[in-house]
Amino acid sequence: MTKAELRIKYKQRRSQLTAAQFSALNSGIWQQLSQFDWGGIRYLHTFLPIAKQNEPDMWSFITDVRVHYPDIHLVVSRSEPKDHSMKHFLLEENILLAENVWGIVEPIAGEVVAETALDVVLVPLLIADKAGNRVGYGKGFYDRFLAKCRPDCRKIGISLFEPVEKIDDVDPLDVPLDTLITPNLIYTIS
DSSP: OOHHHHHHHHHHHHHTOOHHHHHHHHHHHHHHHHTSOOTTOSEEEOOOOOGGGTOOOOHHHHHHHHHHOTTSEEEEEEEETTTTEEEEEEOOTTOOEEEOTTSOEEESSOOBOOGGGOSEEEEEOSEEBTTSOEEOSSSOHHHHHHHTSOTTOEEEEEOSSOOBSOOTTOOTTOOOOSEEEOSSOEEEOO
């Protein structure tokens, strides 16, 4: 299937999840994330979920990292609609957050972090394939962002659904994942 076809299919699947199903899937993702040894990571970029899109709830993970890995600097982004770029900020306890036009909670301001400082990026997505290619909302924000990260920065996708076999229309500028986390399994992409 193409990205456009997959985008429609998986947006619909997410929108049809009951509260109980969504909660169970989130619990599975949190369990998978808790298996990782995050020691040695200095800067970990995460996303803040779009609640109305049923994106995986990263708040429990954020709390867990703060408790068990207090030396990790958590980083979140603010989208820049005019050029489809992202600016990154430390997620400090007192940071001011606001919902943007797309329903994304993001920082208003704060301490800026360069893409090259990031050790790990947790990537939101609708669906990925077994080769680590992903389908997002189609604006290209994350591809532009990930292209600026260091080559050794680990790109970990977070998906409510198991991967499809293949995305038919992968673009040469698409940045693949190194790992995909689903509620049931962790896929290491080779």
